[in-house]
Amino acid sequence: MIKKIVHKHPLALRWFHWLNFPLLFVMIWSGMLIYWANDIYKIKIGETVLFNFFPESVYAFFGLSGQLAKGMAWHFAMMWLFTINGILYVLYTMISGEWRLILPTKNSFKEAWQVVLYDLGMKKILHAQEKYNAAQRVIYTLVIVMGFGSILTGWAIFRPIQISWLTTILGGYEAARLEHFVLTIIFMLFFIVHILQVIKAGWNNFQSIITGFEVKEKS
Amino acid sequence: MKEELTTDQQIRRKTVKAFVGFGIASLIPLGLWKWVNSSPRLNNALAPLRKTLEFNEKLTGKLLSNSHLAPTFPVSQAQKKVRVNGGVGLLDSIEKNYKVKIESGDLKFEVALDELKALPKHEIVFEFKCIEGWSQIQHWGGVRFVDVMNHYKIGQKDAENLYEYVGMETPDDKYYVGVDMPSMVHPQTILAYEMNGKPLLKKHGSPLRLIIPVKYGYKSLKKIGVIKFSDTRPKDYWALFGYDYFAGL
Numbered sequence: 001m002i003k004k005i006v007h008k009h010p011l012a013l014r015w016f017h018w019l020n021f022p023l024l025f026v027m028i029w030s031g032m033l034i035y036w037a038n039d040i041y042k043i044k045i046g047e048t049v050l051f052n053f054f055p056e057s058v059y060a061f062f063g064l065s066g067q068l069a070k071g072m073a074w075h076f077a078m079m080w081l082f083t084i085n086g087i088l089y090v091l092y093t094m095i096s097g098e099w100r101l102i103l104p105t106k107n108s109f110k111e112a113w114q115v116v117l118y119d120l121g122m123k124k125i126l127h128a129q130e131k132y133n134a135a136q137r138v139i140y141t142l143v144i145v146m147g148f149g150s151i152l153t154g155w156a157i158f159r160p161i162q163i164s165w166l167t168t169i170l171g172g173y174e175a176a177r178l179e180h181f182v183l184t185i186i187f188m189l190f191f192i193v194h195i196l197q198v199i200k201a202g203w204n205n206f207q208s209i210i211t212g213f214e215v216k217e218k219s
Numbered sequence: 220m221k222e223e224l225t226t227d228q229q230i231r232r233k234t235v236k237a238f239v240g241f242g243i244a245s246l247i248p249l250g251l252w253k254w255v256n257s258s259p260r261l262n263n264a265l266a267p268l269r270k271t272l273e274f275n276e277k278l279t280g281k282l283l284s285n286s287h288l289a290p291t292f293p294v295s296q297a298q299k300k301v302r303v304n305g306g307v308g309l310l311d312s313i314e315k316n317y318k319v320k321i322e323s324g325d326l327k328f329e330v331a332l333d334e335l336k337a338l339p340k341h342e343i344v345f346e347f348k349c350i351e352g353w354s355q356i357q358h359w360g361g362v363r364f365v366d367v368m369n370h371y372k373i374g375q376k377d378a379e380n381l382y383e384y385v386g387m388e389t390p391d392d393k394y395y396v397g398v399d400m401p402s403m404v405h406p407q408t409i410l411a412y413e414m415n416g417k418p419l420l421k422k423h424g425s426p427l428r429l430i431i432p433v434k435y436g437y438k439s440l441k442k443i444g445v446i447k448f449s450d451t452r453p454k455d456y457w458a459l460f461g462y463d464y465f466a467g468l
Contacts, residue, residue, distance in 0.1 A: 003226050005233070022248040038352030068351065069461035073268035076275055160348070161289045161433050161468045162282040168290070173346055173354055211237035215230055
């Protein structure tokens with residue numbers, strides 16, 4: 001077999017990706033320390049609680065109880081780095097043209113479903129995808145939008161009087177807090193699916209976010 | 220003479236280089252984490268984090284002015300059952316002739332509740348926000364702090380300048396807060412003696428408490444014993460436990 005090196009991820013993109021990993025992690029961790037102090041959200045049907053965010057065992061397991069001040073201190077420091085990294089990343093995709101590979105196209109939404117079926121083994125053939133497949137385009141773009149949603153909803157609860165117009169647009173203080181929380185939960189779900197997909201895609205794909213290239217067979 | 224590398228060799232070299240680089244780069248977040256966590260504590264907050272809180276205060280403090288008002292609500296929306304969160308400093312009984320001690324520079328005197336009640340009364344229905352994350356629409360009545368300052372001519376450092384901070388303490392000095400002057404002269408900041416149109420209950424800080432909507436609830440000290448003015452930050456109960464001193468909303 002003759003191999004060749006195929007360039008995949010530009011260096012800048014790899015930096016943004018890997019800086020975001022610990023930053024988002026610290027934001028979620030410190031966010032959990034804050035949420036613990038008033039952990040009121042539940043999924044309910046009528047009076048039946050389907051899921052409680054979060055059972056005491058979750059806080060105990062991850063060591064998240066009783067550290068509100070610490071959580072706030074970390075959260076309101078790291079928010080700057082998280083925001084700066086996010087803005088630079090978006091600027092980079094815009095300037096480099098990388099956005100064309102990420103932003104969903106007309107067909108992406110329809111095709112994304114085919115990708116999901118294919119990934120679940122319910123569909124045998126998938127027509128050729130570009131650097132990111134249709135599902136990745138939709139989800140990666142959604143995650144970027146969510147990041148900015150987290151920043152906006154965050155500021156709406158951080159300074160609800162000084163930026164009260166933002167808090168009002170988002171439906172008020174309590175609504176903005178819930179939105180901020182829901183976005184975080186979706187980030188957590190994204191993280192789990194992302195990891196599973198990376199494992200499924202295999203080593204050659206994973207190492208490309210570190211090395212920048214993939215090894216392909218020469219045709 | 221340099222040999223041409225085979226593709227396999229190239230792949231190996233590039234991969235090793237990238238992974239070594241990745242390992243070195245991961246020392247950046249790891250180092251940051253270690254550095255922050257091994258820093259000394261300033262009032263129970265790690266120094267770099269405390270400094271960032273103060274940076275946030277400077278930055279967003281600039282956004283604050285008397286034109287930024289806390290949104291208000293109709294009285295009908297006010298909670299009848301007002302949440303009680305803290306009882307520190309409320310244990311001792313209230314003396315019959317309750318008076319607030321005021322210290323402003325060389326000026327030291329005591330003010331009785333009735334004297335304050337004689338000043339214009341202001342009511343506010345706003346969303347009280349606790350640093351824990353809950354909020355509640357509450358209805359308070361009392362006298363504007365800025366009116367008290369003007370009436371007694373206190374808080375004035377010299378002809379042009381106000382003191383930078385106001386400190387308040389419970390009579391037993393078990394609970395205390397410090398607030399920046401711009402937030403204290405904010406038109407919604409009141410010394411409250413009524414809740415839901417009735418005199419305060421003991422658990423809500425009778426006979427007189429601070430209600431400062433532009434701050435988290437922990438700044439709204441219950442049962443005011445002492446009011447002091449200063450240019451240095453007065454001691455603050457929760458800030459000493461690692462919380463943000465500014466606590467502005």
